[in-house]
Amino acid sequence: MENRLRVLRATRGWSQADLAERLEVSRQSVNAIETGKYDPSLPLAFRIAELFELPIENVFVSPSRRSSAAI
Amino acid sequence: MARSSAWKRYNVRVIWLSLLYCAFLLPAVYGFKHGLVPGWAAYPVAILPALPIIGIFGALGRYLVEEQDEYVRMLIVRQILWASGFTLSIATVWGFLDNFRLVGHADGYWLIAIWFLGLGLGGIVNRLTLGASVRC
Numbered sequence: 068m069e070n071r072l073r074v075l076r077a078t079r080g081w082s083q084a085d086l087a088e089r090l091e092v093s094r095q096s097v098n099a100i101e102t103g104k105y106d107p108s109l110p111l112a113f114r115i116a117e118l119f120e121l122p123i124e125n126v127f128v129s130p131s132r133r134s135s136a137a138i
Numbered sequence: 139m140a141r142s143s144a145w146k147r148y149n150v151r152v153i154w155l156s157l158l159y160c161a162f163l164l165p166a167v168y169g170f171k172h173g174l175v176p177g178w179a180a181y182p183v184a185i186l187p188a189l190p191i192i193g194i195f196g197a198l199g200r201y202l203v204e205e206q207d208e209y210v211r212m213l214i215v216r217q218i219l220w221a222s223g224f225t226l227s228i229a230t231v232w233g234f235l236d237n238f239r240l241v242g243h244a245d246g247y248w249l250i251a252i253w254f255l256g257l258g259l260g261g262i263v264n265r266l267t268l269g270a271s272v273r274c
Contacts, residue, residue, distance in 0.1 A: 091206065091207075092206075092207045092208075092209065093142075093207050093209065093210055095209060095210070095270045096207055096208070096209035096210070098269075098270070099209055099268065099269075099270060100209075104268050104269070105209050105212070105268075107208070107209075108208055111208060
C-alpha cells in the first residue's frame with residue numbers, strides 16, 4: 068500500500084530506527100511498510116497516524132481511491 | 139535486527155529443550171544398545187527423546203503468540219509454511235519412490251530435520267522476495 072511514511076519521517080529528521088523505536092517495532096518493519104512490501108494491520112496503521120498526529124488517510128493512500136484517481 | 143524479549147525467551151526455551159533432548163536420547167540409545175531397557179519401559183523410553191522436539195514446536199508457537207512485531211511474525215509464519223510445504227512434498231515423493239521399491243525405507247524422524255531445513259529455505263525465500271528474514 069502506497070504511503071507517505073518516508074516523507075513524514077524525513078520532515079521530522081527521524082531515521083528508520085528512530086521511528087521503529089517510537090512504534091516499538093523492528094527497523095525491518097518500518098522499511099517494509101515504507102517500501103510498500105508490507106501493509107500494516109489497522110491497529111499499527113492507526114498508531115503510525117497518531118504518532119504523526121495526522122488522519123490515517125493522510126499517511127496511507129487508499130488503494131481504491133488511488134485506482135479511481137487513475138481513471 | 140534488534141531481537142525482541144519474546145525472541146530471547148524462545149531461545150532460552152530451545153536451549154533447555156535441546157539439553158533435555160540430549161539427556162533423554164543418550165541414555166535411551168545406551169540402554170537399548172546394551173539391552174538394559176525392560177520390555178514394559180521400551181515404549182516410554184523410546185518416546186522420551188521425542189517430547190523435547192515436540193516442545194520446540196510448541197516454543198515456536200509460543201514465540202508467535204508473544205512476538206509483538208507483526209511484520210516479524212509474518213516472516214516467521216511464511217518460513218513455517220515453506221518448511222511444512224517442503225517437508226510434505228519430500229515425504230510425498232519419497233513415499234511413492236519407497237512404495238515402488240526405488241529407494242530405501244527412511245526413518246520417520248528425518249522429517250523433523252527436513253522441516254528445520256525448510257525453515258532455513260523459508261528464510262532464504264523471505265530474503266529474496268522481501269529483502270528480510272528471521273533466523274529461527
